[in-house]
Amino acid sequence: MPKKIVIIGAVALGPKAACRARRLDPEAEITVVDRDSIISYGGCGIPYYVSGDIAEVKELCSTVYHAVRDPEFFRQYKRVNVLTRTEAISIDRKAKTVLIKSLETGKESELEYDSLVFATGSTPFVPPVPGHDLQGVFTVSNLHKATLIKDKIAAGEIDNAVVVGGGAIGLEMAEALTALWGIKTTVVEMCDHVLPQAFGPGLARMVENHLRENDVDVMSSTRLLEISGDADGRVAGVKTDKGEIPCQLVIFGVGARPNTQIGQEAGLAVGPWGGLLVDARMRTSDPSIYAGGDCCEVRNLITGGSSYLPLGSLANRQGRVIGTNVAGGNERFEGAVGTFCLKAFELGVAKAGLTLKQARDAGFDAEEGMVVMADRAHFFPGNELMFMSLIADRKTRRVLGIEAVGPQGDAVKARVDAVAVLLPHKPDLDDISNLEVGYAPPYASAMDIVNAAGNALKNIMDGFSDPIDPVTFLEMLEDENNVFLDVRAEKVSRKMQAIYGDRWICLPQDDLPARWEELPRDKRLHVFCNTGLRSYESQLFLREKGFTDLKNIAGGYATARLLKPGIDEK
Template sequence: MGRRIVIIGAVALGPKAACRARRLDPEAEITLIDRDTIISYGGCGIPYYVSGDIANVDELFSTVFHAVRDPEFFDVYKRVNVRTATEALSIDRKAKSVRVRDLKTGEESDIAYDTLVLATGSTPFVPPVEGVDLPGVVSISNLHKAIMLKDQIAAGKIGSAVVVGGGAIGLEMAEALTALWGVETTLVEMCDHVLPQAIGPDLAGLLTRHLEDNGVSVMASTRVQRIVGDEDGVTAVETDKGTIPCDLVIFGAGARPNTAIAREAGLAVGPFGGLLVDARMRTSDPNIYAGGDCVEVRNLITGGSMYLPLGSLANRQGRVIGTNIAGGNERFDGAVGTFCLKAFDMAVATAGLTLAQAKAAGFDAVEGLAVQADRAHFYPGHKWMFLKLVADRKTRRVLGVEAVGEAGDAVKARVDAVAALLGHHPDLDDVSNLEVGYAPPFASAMDIVNAAGNALKNVLDGFSHPVEPSVFLRDILPDESKIILDVRSAKQGEPMTRKYGKRWINIPQDELPRRYDELPRDVTLHVICNTGLRSYESQVLLRAKGFTDLVNVHGGYLFARMLDPTIVPDEA
């Protein structure tokens, strides 16, 4: 008899570990256990099934060659024994056995192991507010709930919905409800902007505007206080900002690791409640491995522990575990938190730390912004991309990157390029000189990644004193004492001078060398152009002419107008 490998959990990591172990050890006795009857499916595809982008639910648990990954598939093709509708009750580490219950018959039994793998996943977080147990309140934790939800929507039973949580799941579900089905959807987030763990407020503002333009009402800095309804269903959500009538409430407010059985067995857990594992994915018991949503991983930037429930990590960790339980020696040293998301026609990608996270981790963090076409500006069909870098002021070590744009593949490619460096402690020179592919259909000769690195170096070197676009809109533009210098063309500047009067001074960049004496020297000049490049160059010129109180509006008019279209007259 070969080694006995028992794996609890059969969605993502479990099947990956089982199949890898089988390839390396043809004689092993491998058993997969799962409470559910549907296994080995792409959980991250659930929002796209609900939206209708994925028409048939079978596609989520089928191979690329359309074979359904059911217990028979694993038995015949992978020679792995799968026990569905089976709940793992307890682990006896001394006896090296797992107590299980057949959920169909209620019968309990013990399964012996030489090596145990925990792939128990996570559970959606539902805040403890009144009404969460009412009909019509759901959290999308498995395919059964997704199928039920889509059937209800398709039957016309849902006219309005509230999605609680502005993270990835919340945004994806808001799009799913709105895009195809036309459900009146409100997204509620308790933090001050959407995707608070992934991006900063300025890029989040672009995303919020895009969501609202596509019919999603976004309520940030808002807390759910109570869900109202009766035995027939939900009627409203009460928040600290008012009451929202609705027929459906979806919780997408994050997840918590499923570690109860491991805790009871005495395995070590971390500060976020996930299991602690070493680089070989072993728990505090060397005969028990764990990965996926139930573990914490090392943050390669801060060196601390973090909880990162991502399907991509689960699959990579599954392969590492499968190798090691079959006698190999592979490592998973940690992660930098690379993340991407589609929201209607806009894409978001990020890796590493946001500015707020970097400061909280003890870095003297500063950020730089580049706004540039996602391919050569002269190539047809180019779209604007917005990319930020976060770095430590003293060491110039790059700590994070975040990007937003319409061309999702282009956005993801830029962030992936920087993400590959982050675990190796790159400095700004590594990014500003990063070698990336160039051809006009795909990129500019000076790629936006390089431009962002240069922009941040200019900030650190004192050549640029930026103000973020959200701060410009909130604090500077409404203040009639503040002076704005617009270095765009006269045609571009005229609508703004007409609206804001003498405080909006328009001197085009090419005229500035001979007209700078027209500018006041006893006030702060907030210099703005379309994207930030001309305003930076104008700032350099003015400083050489003796001006000392200069501020460069990061992202320029383009970014500001995307955040707030009302800054320009309607007829402009």
């Protein structure tokens, strides 16, 4: 008898699993059910549809050959039966049946299965603040919501918007509202910087300032208290612990919760994040039932623990594994390191692995090293500075994470991807220092920034470099007792001296061999340059001359000016 495969959910993982299973098992009876009428679309493209980068919603539902992936497409071309506007009500694991209900007619029926797949996704979280149910409050959950948002904007109903949450969806929606439509947009983030789960404060604050440069207000360390409405029940503004913001649109982007209710009711095991637990073959605690995508948890390949990573890229890869296995194969998905990338106006943003805080919270004795370097050969036209942080464990020197920001997003993503593929294999700093990557002046330096990041962190762990991170440096500027040694050219260092007076010492690196004796020995010297390289070399030189209280300011002026625009202006 043909194998009966039932898949609940038809957005990303469900169709991928169905198509893979069909290719491997031409005789299987494959049925996919979904509550929605629109299926198999690129949900991660929603912000770009709202922004206008993607002109029509059907483009998110089409193949590369411009065929619309609707139920008829799956029936005719994939020989997969898709039941839209159909809800899975319950599962009888003993009988191996799924009770379904038509949302159009109310009729209930049963589907038998040999293998069942959960591709139920997640639901955006909406905090239960007063006013969360007013007209004009949205989540970015599906194409229907996206179309409603875009229609309201196109009709001229929105002058001001508030995005609650500074994660990826929040920032993408802030750009979408601002870039094309010119809507005055404010991002409200409860944590002390945007992208709190992906980045440390240094690079994240670069992103924040870039958003502000593009007319997006960012309010970090801010709590939403209430959404206020007008007499007609429409959004009129939000109240925060830092004041009120008038608006006609509120978009929540504060995370998602896995859709696992019927799975839990059927007795399937869930993890600490509320997602279904799966093994490496993507099987739940019932070996006949599989799960993947946003509704499940996966093994974190760095910490070894369970993690929740609702990413479209993982859903598609897991869908192929599940499709293979329900058709009788034996593929494995061992877990993930959490690789992530984002476009924020003109900045490319990418990371993989753990942030410094996450690494320390996981029990590692973690250290961070930062480098600033051209993404191409410094002599090649069009090069741009890239900012990169590498995180590793002091005891084992195992690399735990990487973060990068730069104007040329493809270059940023390529560097992070190069390290991401190594992280499951527990690379150490030598592996990164000597990582073999392609070189040509139009694309990279002979010593790539990835290699430089490994070298910088090795220098810290070997005791050659004693850095201060750029966020701490900015805080130290306010303390009159701190003394800084600027080893850049005098014409640029004098600007800082004009602001900070005698505690800002201007002494170019070229002059250090002749003038080092002029420097005070009774105070700590915080050495400063443009990117951190010359200050590191100067630190080494002064240490040879007997100076013992020295700190190198990581990232130098190039980083400081992005974290504090106008730092050298009175």
